Amino acid sequence: MSLTPSITEQLSRARADLRMGLPVVLFTPGGGAALAAAAETLDPARLADLRALGRPVLAVTARRAATLKARAYDGDLARIALPEEAGAIWLAHMADPADDLVAPLKGPHVTLRGGDATLHRAALRLAKSARLLPAAVLVETADDGPAFAARHGLTPVDVAAAAPVLEGPVHMDEVISARVPLMVSEAGRVHVFRPDDGAEEHYAVEIGKPPRDAPVLARLHSACFTGDLLGSLKCDCGPQLRAALAAMGEAGAGVLLYLNQEGRGIGLANKMRAYSLQDQGFDTVEANHRLGFEDDERDFRIGAEILARMGFGKVRLLTNNPAKVAMMRDHGIAVTERVPLKVGLNPLNAKYLDTKAKKSGHIL
């Protein structure tokens, strides 16, 4: 029936539920089912309810497990049995490395081996896509997943159906575009693109009337609230944003995608967590890992999709990041030239830029 939510819509609901602290019901058809909640938002009352249903397990990524010194028998993740006395505070400390140094968690942690980690993997993937810390509490239930969910008004997610949606390309539609005269060019136009998975909208700023059959001067700019808006000296994002627009104004044509992938795709709250770890002495990559994330969690297919939707197939890409060039090529956009964008170096971001050059392959 068309009134029934699609798997994409169910996933979008599940993300909102996790952010509010509600568990969702993950299941594989004909296989197991589990209630899953994000460790970061789960309150003590709901944790007690989960405990009443079975033995809770905390799933963390292998990155987080490495810091916790927990064995990741599942390769990419670890399933840690919740000790009897573990409450919401224990969970918060396991999920969030903020206090790792001042109050290290006492192990040893009992991690599960054998069995199936499919539901745990899906829970972590969902938590990441909800821009939460990748740590989830799961309790398996012998009940039928969808029936259990219906009884309690919870969102059921068929993880077998969800996998290709979570890993697949995002579909995007243009909602509207309107003329916005800019300082760099009066011929500015802002386009708003809305993904069909309920996630954040992304924007394209078109300068002039770039012909669609020639390489366009383009920038894929990832949102940086602190750098772009506040003028943070910790990164080079603000100067890069303004220099890219200025270059397009000067050339009379160009397209800047403003992608809402704050913090290289981990969201602003997690980026601030990473910043707080950086104040403890970790670099930008180490901080991401301690939080349980990879170095870069952005999905560059979003940028490729928007360019394609606008009719652009060839770009002269303003970037210092060769991975972006490779990613565009992988997703059907020809990069005829990489145009360096070296601006905004200051004494406070020199180490950050140096780390990006050494660990992330950026060309300084």
Ligand SMILES: Nc1nc2c(ncn2[C@@H]2O[C@H](COP(=O)(O)OP(=O)(O)OP(=O)(O)O)[C@@H](O)[C@H]2O)c(=O)[nH]1
């Ligand atoms: N997780 C995390 N994200 C950061 C940090 N500093 C900046 N960012 C984010 O990084 C993104 C910008 O990415 P960069 O790696 O600076 O640059 P790039 O876009 O890969 O490459 P360029 O095209 O050369 O700018 C923005 O989303 C910022 O919010 C940090 O320390 N940690």
Ligand SMILES: [Zn+2]
């Ligand atoms: Zn920045």
